[in-house]
Amino acid sequence: MISICQSDALIEGGLGIRFPVTAGSDDAVGFVIRYAGAVHAYLNRCAHVPVELDWNPGEFLESSGLYIMCATHGAIYEPETGHCSGGPCRGARLRKIHVTESDGMIYWHPDDYIQPVIA
Numbered sequence: 001m002i003s004i005c006q007s008d009a010l011i012e013g014g015l016g017i018r019f020p021v022t023a024g025s026d027d028a029v030g031f032v033i034r035y036a037g038a039v040h041a042y043l044n045r046c047a048h049v050p051v052e053l054d055w056n057p058g059e060f061l062e063s064s065g066l067y068i069m070c071a072t073h074g075a076i077y078e079p080e081t082g083h084c085s086g087g088p089c090r091g092a093r094l095r096k097i098h099v100t101e102s103d104g105m106i107y108w109h110p111d112d113y114i115q116p117v118i119a
Helices: none
Strands: 002-006 017-023 026-035 038-043 084-086 096-102 105-109
Touching: 002 017, 017 105, 026 096, 026 105
Parallel strands: none
Antiparallel strands: 002 105, 017 026, 026 038, 038 096, 096 105
């Protein structure tokens, strides 16, 4: 597991925190948000066209705070599942990154596709 941030740095419905990852063989960015009291992390890549989602760094939620929204296409994703519920990629989903929260810290866990940045 790899630390992202302290738990108190991630505010419910507030800015997400970006972190570097390797997706396949490409440098990429993951992000974590706090929604409904839990932490959720995804690859920062729209399911429609591979562009980053945030409007400005860390701004992933749309104005109501209920959905993650792609700044480029307006696709909306459910924060708890990454499922696209509206927009050009309806039915697709964001690539989930496994995260845990313990001892006041948030950590991400590599998998077969999402790995630490290659130095």
